[in-house]
Amino acid sequence: MKVVINVHYRGDGDSARRFVEDMVSEGVLERVRAEGGCLGYEYFASMEDPGHVLLVEHWEDESALDAHSRSDNMAAISSLKNRYALSAEVERFLV
Known part of the structure; x- marks a missing residue:
């Protein structure tokens, strides 16, 4: 089954948007x-x-998502999230 993940990032001011800008400028988005x-x-x-x-993520299956969760990209995302003190609410769907 395919997996869809919705992540609601929230922060003060425009911190969530700056997080996304850094995801792009640091190449993390492209690598993911x-x-x-x-x-x-x-x-x-x-x-x-x-x-x-x-953030809306679509993954081929659970194993692809698991590999992403263990990747260096995920560590970079976590670091950026912490940089901007964002909260994250995650919703997961199997389709």
Whole structure:
């Protein structure tokens, strides 16, 4: 089964948007999209709440997501998340 993950990142001011900008400028976003089994990895900024960004991930299967979770890219994401003191609410769906 395919896996869809929604991650709601929230922070003060525009910190969530700056997090995404760093994901792009530091090459993390491009590297994640190149991982085996990654079918989609997109960020969406809220028009109403500048402190909220939604990440929608699509993975081929559980093993691809597990490999991503153990990757150096995930460590880089965690570091960036901590840099901006973001909270993250995760929703997981099997489709």
